[in-house]
Amino acid sequence: MTSTTAARIALVVEDERTINDALAQRLRAEGYQVEQAFDGPSAVDLAASVRPDVVLLDVMLPGFDGLEVCRRIQAERPVPVLMLTARDDEADVLVGLGVGADDYLTKPFSMREVVARVAALLRRVERAAALADERPAALRVGGVGIDPGTRRTTVAGEPVHLTPTEFDLLLCLAREAGQVLSRERLLRDVWDWGDAWGSASATRTVDSHVKALRAKVGAARIRTVHGVGYALEDLP
Structure with missing residues (x-):
């Protein structure tokens, strides 16, 4: 565990419990505090209540899809979003980026890559904040x-x-x-x-x-x- 990630809150939104739990377990092992959601409405509610530092968001969700979740979360407050998609179709990717996602990963993915992408997103947020102060x-x-x-x-x-x-x-x-x-x-x-x-x-x-x-x-x-x-x- 590192001090850089110890206080970070990650929200994992994935309807497949096995994948959700695996992501949550790996992120907790890296020092993140993790919240889990399994459908669109609960993801939006959790994002509003816990104010995560980063969101890992599946595209296909019950209730309403990850694109709508991303729109609603970003309308509330800017937060880095890593989209998780089973499809690598360019149109789907562009729609995800258009509603405010910062990055995306196509399934299947390695947990090592997920952790590295999340860490990179958070470093960019810190760098942007430092730049604004200057x-x-x-x-x-x-x-x-x-x-x-x-x-x-x-x-x-x-x-x-x-x-x-x-x-x-x-x-x-x-x-x-x-x-x-x-x-x-x-x-x-x-x-x-x-x-x-x-x-x-x-x-x-x-x-x-x-x-x-x-x-x-x-x-x-x-x-x-x-x-x-x-x-x-x-x-x-």
Whole structure:
């Protein structure tokens, strides 16, 4: 157990009890306080009462699905959400990211990977809070305005709502606008993943988030360099 995770509350939302219990047991072994829910309504109620630091959320749930749970939780207060899905369909992933999920894992997954993803999500939250305290200067790349302190974004002068991951991704690209950043670099700087994450699922994670971000800031603003990575273009 580490002091970093000792006070953290994780909410596990999964209707298959075997999987739910296995996730809860592993997270408790890592030092997390864990709450468990097995359907949509109880997940929303628990999130409101215990105010978790992170949510592990299955997509397919009784009552109402994980996408609706994510919408309701995020409407109450921002919290990092790791979606758990049995399907790797891009449309499903993009919908999940669109309602506020920060990351996703496709079943079957290893408990080691779950723990690492949860820890990375929490480190990113801490990093974002520290950055806000520093009140860094706002950035502008063409028609896109980014304020790291308030975590607000505008496109052509109009406010645009980004998820925490989308904001971190845009900020990373904006700090080196015009330069091509590799997927590995983005995984390290945005997701806080180490070299061990150079897998197909890691690549899909970056690509899915870039696609979701393009839908909000304009597809032409993020250039793809096939086989390498992405660059933010200085467009009006």
